[in-house]
Every structure is written in C-alpha cells, then in structure tokens.
Amino acid sequence: MAYTFKGGVWPDDHKYTKNVPIEEFSAAAQVSVSLSQHVGIMCKPVVKVGEKVRMGQLIGDVPGGLGCPVHASVSGTVVRIDEVTAQRGGTSYNIVMENDGQNTLADTVQPFGKTLSEATSDEIIAAVRAAGITGMGSAAFPTYAKLAAARGKVDTLIVNCIESEPFACASHRLVLEDPAAIIHGLKIIMAALGIQQAWIAVEGSRKEERAALQPLVGDGGLIQIKKVTSKYPAGSEKQLVYALTKKEIPAGRTPLDVGIVVFNAQTCAAVFEALAKGMPLIRRIVTVDGDCVKNPKNLLVPIGTPISDLIAYCGGLCAEPKKIVCGGPMMGQAQWDPNTPVMKTTAAVLVLSEYFDYDSKLPAVCIRCGRCVRACPMKLMPLKIASAIEAGRVEEAAALGATDCIECGACSYICPGGVPVTQLSVRAKMAVLEQRRNDARHEG
Numbered sequence: 001m002a003y004t005f006k007g008g009v010w011p012d013d014h015k016y017t018k019n020v021p022i023e024e025f026s027a028a029a030q031v032s033v034s035l036s037q038h039v040g041i042m043c044k045p046v047v048k049v050g051e052k053v054r055m056g057q058l059i060g061d062v063p064g065g066l067g068c069p070v071h072a073s074v075s076g077t078v079v080r081i082d083e084v085t086a087q088r089g090g091t092s093y094n095i096v097m098e099n100d101g102q103n104t105l106a107d108t109v110q111p112f113g114k115t116l117s118e119a120t121s122d123e124i125i126a127a128v129r130a131a132g133i134t135g136m137g138s139a140a141f142p143t144y145a146k147l148a149a150a151r152g153k154v155d156t157l158i159v160n161c162i163e164s165e166p167f168a169c170a171s172h173r174l175v176l177e178d179p180a181a182i183i184h185g186l187k188i189i190m191a192a193l194g195i196q197q198a199w200i201a202v203e204g205s206r207k208e209e210r211a212a213l214q215p216l217v218g219d220g221g222l223i224q225i226k227k228v229t230s231k232y233p234a235g236s237e238k239q240l241v242y243a244l245t246k247k248e249i250p251a252g253r254t255p256l257d258v259g260i261v262v263f264n265a266q267t268c269a270a271v272f273e274a275l276a277k278g279m280p281l282i283r284r285i286v287t288v289d290g291d292c293v294k295n296p297k298n299l300l301v302p303i304g305t306p307i308s309d310l311i312a313y314c315g316g317l318c319a320e321p322k323k324i325v326c327g328g329p330m331m332g333q334a335q336w337d338p339n340t341p342v343m344k345t346t347a348a349v350l351v352l353s354e355y356f357d358y359d360s361k362l363p364a365v366c367i368r369c370g371r372c373v374r375a376c377p378m379k380l381m382p383l384k385i386a387s388a389i390e391a392g393r394v395e396e397a398a399a400l401g402a403t404d405c406i407e408c409g410a411c412s413y414i415c416p417g418g419v420p421v422t423q424l425s426v427r428a429k430m431a432v433l434e435q436r437r438n439d440a441r442h443e444g
C-alpha cells in the first residue's frame with residue numbers, strides 16, 4: 001500500500017535522466033560561493049582577496065545567531081568578493097575563487113574520530129554545524145539548528161527521498177548509487193537525537209530505489225521503507241508527514257510539533273560525509289535538463305560552479321531558451337544571470353523553451369470550475385483567496401487561511417482559465433503576514 005495525502009496534481013514527470021549515472025564535474029575555472037545560502041544571518045568572509053585557499057577550508061562564518069558556515073569548494077586563490085543580487089532576492093556577497101585544479105584538501109578535513117556510541121549529541125551537532133550543512137531540499141534551514149530544535153521533541157525521523165518536481169533526478173541517482181551514505185547519515189541523525197525509529201519515504205513507483213535500500217535496512221526493524229503515492233507535491237514536508245502519520249501541521253508550525261523530523265536524502269548523505277571524512281558540504285548532485293539542453297545529465301559539482309558551465313558541459317543548447325530555472329518547473333526560481341552559481345539547495349538546473357511557459361497568453365478568466373480547490377494540498381480555496389487579495393481584502397484572505405499556502409504551484413498548474421492563482425495566493429500570504437507584523441508593532 002502506498003501512503004498519500006489529499007489534493008495534488010500529476011504533471012508529466014520528464015525524468016529523462018533517471019537512468020543517467022552521476023558524473024563528476026569539477027573543471028570550472030572559477031567558483032563563486034555565496035555567503036547567504038541558508039535561512040538566517042549572512043556569513044562574514046574569513047578570507048581576503050589574494051589569499052590561497054584549500055578545498056574544504058572555512059571561508060565564511062556567522063559569528064552568532066542562526067546561520068551556517070561556507071567552505072571553499074575548490075583549491076586556488078580568492079580573486080574577488082562580489083556584491084550580487086541573491087537568488088532569493090536582496091543583496092548578498094559571493095567569494096570568487098580561481099580553481100587551480102589541484103583539489104588540495106584543507107588540513108581541517110579530518111574524520112570525526114569517534115564512534116556513535118562514544119560521541120555525545122552535542123558533539124555530533126557541533127560537527128554538523130562546522131560542516132556547513134543545510135537542508136538540501138529547498139528550505140536551506142541549517143541542519144545543526146534543526147537537530148538542536150528536534151532533540152527531545154521527536155520520536156521519528158523521516159528521510160525524504162521523494163523528488164516530486166518534474167525533471168529532478170538527483171536524489172533518485174543518489175539512492176541508486178550510494179544508498180549506504182543515506183543510511184549511515186540516517187543513523188548518525190538518530191544517534192544525535194537519541195531516537196529509535198526512522199522511515200525512509202520513497203515514491204511508490206520507484207521499485208529500484210526500494211531494491212537498493214532494502215538490503216541495508218532489513219525487514220520490519222526500526223528503520224522502515226514507506227511507499228508514498230507518486231504525485232506532486234509528495235516531497236513537501238507537510239504533505240509527507242500527513243501521508244505517513246495522518247497528522248496535520250497547522251500554519252506556522254513544523255513537523256517537530258507533531259513529533260517528527262524530516263531530512264532530505266542528500267542532507268543525510270552530507271551528514272555522513274561530514275562525520276566519516278570530515279568533508280564539509282562543498283559539493284552536491286544537480287540534474288541539468290530541460291528541452292533546450294543537448295545532453296541532460298546528473299552532475300556532482302562544487303558549490304559555486306556557474307550554471308553556464310554545467311550547461312556547456314552538457315553539450316550546450318539545442319533549442320531557443322525561454323528561461324533558466326534553478327529547481328523544478330513548479331517551485332524553482334527563474335534566473336536572469338546564466339552565470340549564477342550552484343547553491344547548497346540547487347537540485348536542478350533547467351533550461352526550458354516556450355513550451356514550458358505556463359503563463360497564459362490570453363486574458364485570465366476564472367470559470368469557477370473548482371479544480372484549484374481540489375488540487376490544493378493544503379485544502380485551501382485558492383480562487384477565493386485570489387479574488388480577496390485582488391480586491392485588497394487582506395482580512396478575508398487571512399480568514400481563508402492564506403498563510404497556510406506552501407507556494408507549491410499546483411493551483412496555477414491545474415487552472416484552465418490561466419488565472420495566476422499561485423502568485424495571487426502568495427501575494428495574499430505576504431500581505432497577511434505584513435499586516436500581522438504591523439499590528440504587532442503597533443501593539444508593542
């Protein structure tokens with residue numbers, strides 16, 4: 001039996017690279033490592049222009065508060081520190097390094113040096129922080145902070161192997177090619193949290209993933225593989241937790257509030273790399289695909305590699321591109337700069353033609369078909385939220401639960417009237433949150 005949730009949509013999966021093995025690409029002449037790749041405070045550089053750096057060396061850190069350090073993903077020389085517009089908006093800085101191609105490791109890249117039975121929870125969490133690991137799905141929340149918040153609150157870990165975005169195959173290839181790294185990471189996280197139960201969530205249609213994982217976990221033990229119905233957005237945390245437990249997570253709450261912590265499969269593998277080898281999060285698997293890419297591939301690349309280098313490595317373009325997206329076509333961010341660097345959360349780089357431009361060329365019209373309501377995985381009424389915000393009725397949007405919107409894009413995808421329902425729902429959510437902040441300021 002496959003677990004599921006209400007709502008959702010079934011976009012064509014376009015998983016053309018699901019059988020394409022991961023290739024390493026580390027030949028970028030320069031890499032640009034962003035100082036704000038995580039939720040929290042932007043890092044401050046700890047290296048200077050002209051300084052030689054080694055692979056894995058700390059180059060940026062957060063002196064206090066929520067944040068996550070960043071490390072050199074190649075060896076070479078710091079040539080610039082650029083002020084840039086961050087991929088998620090706002091100003092950020094990139095440390096630009098010339099790659100000497102030597103991959104000389106920093107002296108600090110050393111294994112953890114203790115077994116899990118010898119290590120304390122604090123020591124494991126400190127090692128995860130030092131390695132600069134963030135959630136590698138899309139949230140980019142610092143992993144050490146999630147572990148610290150989960151300790152004592154949760155009894156179950158869910159490892160999320162689901163990639164419900166079309167095209168994305170990075171986690172799929174990781175599960176097939178290095179399932180042991182995921183399982184070892186899972187066990188490290190269980191030890192850090194002192195918990196006894198873990199579920200590995202895979203899509204029901206992915207028999208080969210179950211075949212790769214099953215021999216490593218055995219049958220019916222404390223670690224179990226759970227099949228989840230293949231539909232979008234099954235990989236979203238709230239939908240995944242609901243599918244497996246039937247527990248709903250209210251707006252503003254997280255899975256921790258219902259005793260669950262969720263980590264992405266690649267995050268688990270990064271935790272293993274950090275403790276087993278001392279290797280910080282300096283590389284990740286990226287699916288490079290889209291109907292404009294000549295030879296789509298799954299690439300293991302240094303963080304900071306310009307996406308234009310990845311596209312060139314995949315044979316360049318074979319059709320006129322309309323947009324470049326980091327992430328999937330449903331929730332990814334369109335990029336205006338083809339040299340934008342790979343971040344810790346970049347699961348896919350897609351170069352898409354006009355064919356994937358879902359924006360209607362005709363005037364939008366709501367025919368009140370109700371499809372957006374049936375598709376919404378948060379059980380919202382997107383058409384009502386949309387018309388409330390278009391009329392400036394923020395309180396009505398709040399009463400309709402606009403802050404519950406997870407920005408999944410399912411409503412716009414399914415809408416036959418070309419109504420930008422997702423954009424309007426997100427606008428409503430932002431307006432409600434802004435109003436609440438203003439109210440709190442006035443009360444304070």
Ligand code: SF4
Pocket residue numbers: 365366367368369370371372373382383411414415416417418419421
């Ligand atoms: S799916 Fe589109 S047309 Fe149908 S009710 Fe929703 S907004 Fe209106």
Ligand code: SF4
Pocket residue numbers: 375376377378379380382404405406407408409410411412421422425
């Ligand atoms: S209203 Fe928000 S959560 Fe619901 S389908 Fe639209 S984007 Fe997804």
